Amino acid sequence: MKYTETEVVFKEVPDEITLAINISGCPCRCPGCHSPHLWEDVGYDLTERSLKNLIETNKGISCVSFMGGDANPEEVSKLAKFIKTNFPSLKTSWYSGRSSLSDKIGLEDFNYIKIGPYIEERGGLENPNTNQVFYKVNPDNSLEDITYRFKKRF
């Protein structure tokens, strides 16, 4: 699994300072995709070692979000577990472009999960007509839909 770039962002996960990692090799092929460069298998290897380095060089973050990775959900989940084990103060998030949640992940590895492909006429999470859903993963692994947080422009 590879990533192309990272960015510290404030709106992708409510109430968190998030290191967003853009993962390439996206298999979703959404028409109107805002990041078609992520369709190719390009960039740098995303391993436990490179992830640790990214976290340690971005002091002050409270969350790490995997943006994509639908070609390999197991690996995303494994890396999220690595964060939970080695950086227990950090939260973890996954932005999936699939319309349903992969059964290959461990919900306990994540604090937040967004699902849903990008549909141009329905827009992203901030759009009242969006098809995308943003969940908070509760301690009992139940999913709480908190998409409304985006519509209120937290």
Ligand code: SF4
């Ligand atoms: S999931 Fe995201 S990166 Fe992948 S095709 Fe859809 S919009 Fe593009």
